Ligand SMILES: Nc1ncnc2c1ncn2[C@@H]1O[C@H](COP(=O)(O)OP(=O)(O)OP(=O)(O)O)[C@@H](O)[C@H]1O
């Protein structure tokens with residue numbers, strides 16, 4: 001009797017190593033096969049990661065694979081990517097695999113859809129509702145039952161009644177396809193000469209079918225999307241799959257429409273808001289190669305493409321691409337890694353590239369394609385500073401007279417204005433007029449933010465909420481609280497008093513229930529049904545609002561100078577993007593920056609539109625201090641409920657660090673956010689030269705680390721983006 005075949009199966013739990021399982025006789029599995037296996041008391045989905053080895057004693061414990069999940073096996077390329085990412089980020093391999101198996105348990109036969117059509121004679125009993133249904137179906141076409149009910153304005157039971165009476169007949173409908181094949185010739189735009197040049201280079205990159213990174217570097221409103229669509233068209237023609245990563249799912253709806261206008265059909269979507277069953281079908285459709293183009297959030301990076309041909313990262317500089325919990329990874333960087341493993345071209349698109357990408361382009365590691373002008377000859381917005389030290393608003397107000405005047409002129413002309421403030425809620429701080437007591441989160445080192453609209457005070461770090469107290473908990477004074485500083489809700493109040501006749505809309509993620517509502521609000525702005533938009537960064541990115549010509553940044557200093565090595569870059573990118581919403585279609589755009597420090601290099605670069613000045617000085621300072629991309633960074637955060645034990649653990653950890661002259665260890669130090677959700681936080685920052693295996697070093701270190709007792713936790717973050 002031949003020995004039973006043993007395979008290694010990786011399961012999506014916090015483990016690095018696969019488990020051995022037996023293959024029941026008569027079952028054939030290949031590497032990459034998705035299978036069901038017993039795991040402790042449960043059953044789990046897993047993936048065959050390789051051939052297993054028989055070890056003495058194993059057969060006693062060896063369990064068999066229960067079943068094969070009927071989807072195509074994961075390719076070597078995807079498994080290689082999972083291995084690489086786990087190794088680089090020091091995340092358990094099983095947890096990385098979990099991101100590639102996000103179809104979960106929802107694979108299975110399609111739910112049947114019922115269609116109806118006209119069948120027999122009119123029923124004996126007629127009602128107005130029945131009449132509406134029959135008139136709707138007079139054309140003889142089949143319609144999905146739910147849709148017909150909605151269109152006729154009747155309940156589904158009316159339709160059931162008509163089927164029972166023989167006036168209609170029910171037919172089984174095929175499931176709606178997740179995505180049809182885009183037609184590259186559907187509506188080909190006439191590109192400008194500069195656009196055509198860039199598009200041509202991208203087409204060639206796709207035709208070459210090898211790994212290459214291109215930076216599509218175009219000013220806001222230059223038509224980067226139309227240009228990279230030409231690369232998508234080429235991939236579609238070649239029968240290969242395209243992945244488009246976007247930072248914000250709120251943006252995707254407008255994007256999907258735009259895609260449909262170019263290619264005749266919408267692409268598949270992938271993000272957390274897609275319903276489970278649809279996600280499963282999308283996953284399967286990508287694994288089988290039926291789905292040619294998918295647009296998604298960072299999690300789409302782990303989809304099982306069989307025939308990948310192109311990856312695009314839109315707004316590649318966006319900080320949202322960094323995942324900060326669970327597996328810490330940067331989706332843009334990892335997209336480049338996946339493109340390399342898959343040997344396909346990748347396009348990074350931005351008007352304000354990340355410093356890393358900019359350096360790679362300057363060093364010719366990436367090819368740069370420039371679109372220096374806006375489409376349609378539109379000028380870049382004219383930028384002005386409002387020096388809050390000299391011409392600020394009166395106390396308790398936040399819109400300076402000159403900005404208010406500009407807003408007034410804009411709406412008189414029938415144009416729109418956007419007031420940007422990256423702060424949710426009404427006021428960031430509430431204090432007692434009597435004793436100066438500040439309302440603080442009980443779990444975090446943070447003030448409670450007043451949300452007047454919801455009548456709540458809430459903590460933006462842990463989600464703690466409470467209703468506003470009647471009296472001060474410290475001095476018992478009644479009605480003594482004052483709101484300090486502005487949030488978007490307070491700004492809207494000021495807008496309403498300054499412009500009582502204008503139609504204002506405040507857009508902030510916490511005020512919007514659901515993506516659909518948000519998309520509706522964006523559409524209303526685009527259609528010009530709003531005069532003044534007050535918004536957080538939700539409105540800063542990627543939108544095209546034809547009537548918006550004025551952008552006022554209420555607090556341009558907000559992100560600057562908090563000792564965060566990325567503060568300058570982030571502020572530059574965000575404010576440049578916000579200002580880039582102005583003057584995109586007709587007229588001249590204007591941007592106003594309210595600031596206390598008009599001489600700050602970031603503010604100066606924004607005012608003069610001198611991007612090179614910004615990159616020049618930022619790159620020089622990164623080089624000088626050995627910050628990325630000239631050096632590597634990792635961070636270790638130790639958290640625990642007891643402050644002293646947490647600190648002691650962090651100190652012990654640092655004492656155990658392997659000594660290496662290439663590595664500098666800074667800390668432990670109390671984190672800027674010293675307490676979150678009742679846990680004290682200590683930070684260690686690790687710096688190394690660029691040509692150094694910092695992941696390997698961290699792995700060796702962690703192997704020596706003391707046991708985590710007493711609820712202590714530690715997190716390793718390679719290439720950290722946040723230093724709070
Ligand atoms: N060749 C073209 N023909 C017709 N319309 C175009 C063309 N190129 C760009 N446009 C239009 O110009 C507008 C701006 O283009 P797009 O949104 O792609 O700019 P962008 O470079 O992505 O800007 P941002 O970085 O600000 O998001 C869009 O409405 C787009 O449809």
Ligand SMILES: [Zn+2]
Pocket residue numbers: 441442443444445446459460461462463464677
């Ligand atoms: Zn809190």
